[in-house]
Amino acid sequence: SGCNSESRGALVVLEGLDRSGKTSQSSRLLTYLEGLGHSVELWRFPDRSTNVGQMISSYLSNKSQLDDHTIHLLFSANRWEKRSLMETKLKAGTTLIVDRYSYSGVAFSSAKGLGDEWCKAPEIGLLAPDLVLYLDIQPEKAAERGGYGGEKYEQLEFQRKVAQCYQVLHDASWKIVDACQPIEDIEKQLQELVLECVMACQKGKPLANLWS
Ligand code: FDM
Numbered sequence: 244s245g246c247n248s249e250s251r252g253a254l255v256v257l258e259g260l261d262r263s264g265k266t267s268q269s270s271r272l273l274t275y276l277e278g279l280g281h282s283v284e285l286w287r288f289p290d291r292s293t294n295v296g297q298m299i300s301s302y303l304s305n306k307s308q309l310d311d312h313t314i315h316l317l318f319s320a321n322r323w324e325k326r327s328l329m330e331t332k333l334k335a336g337t338t339l340i341v342d343r344y345s346y347s348g349v350a351f352s353s354a355k356g357l358g359d360e361w362c363k364a365p366e367i368g369l370l371a372p373d374l375v376l377y378l379d380i381q382p383e384k385a386a387e388r389g390g391y392g393g394e395k396y397e398q399l400e401f402q403r404k405v406a407q408c409y410q411v412l413h414d415a416s417w418k419i420v421d422a423c424q425p426i427e428d429i430e431k432q433l434q435e436l437v438l439e440c441v442m443a444c445q446k447g448k449p450l451a452n453l454w455s
Pocket of ligand 1: 319344348352
């Protein structure tokens, strides 16, 4: 009867190389949806606030070393520890804008040479995004943008590999947006895509699990 007390929020993920503009576009989306009166939160992975997140943070800033498989599983565990809260929020009608998710997990680890299927396995059963916004930028262009911050993966040669690994992950939930357009143009495109997705979720699009 059009009652929206049962309508759920949307799980929207932003992906892309370092310096592709994910973080600033995520906060613009938050402001936009809040302005429309939606219940919305901004999340990011890794979530460095948890114990697992602190191990990841220490690894990324080169303060500790970990085997490639080990760090991969920690990134995945960091998503698993947030899964039930994520589901609760979505079911309560809150839309989540998430800066990086499982695709970063697979792209960055497979860029190191770990097998795709092995990388995907621990992600199976996490919530599947309703929409993945991929901010597409050439690694060379990203590197020109005010330089990298000096964390582990912020090197041109490695980012080139990550870009290739992202290519094989595209599925029906992905929208590829040219990240070299003016910021406001990108913002407009993302707003339209997200709004359409939020409405579909309100109308009852079911929640699904990875990896589908
Ligand atoms: N990263 C991020 C991974 O390697 N695996 C993951 O699962 C996630 C979520 O961590 F270089 C990498 C991607 C990036 C780094 O990300 C930290 P932020 O967005 O710079 O915090």
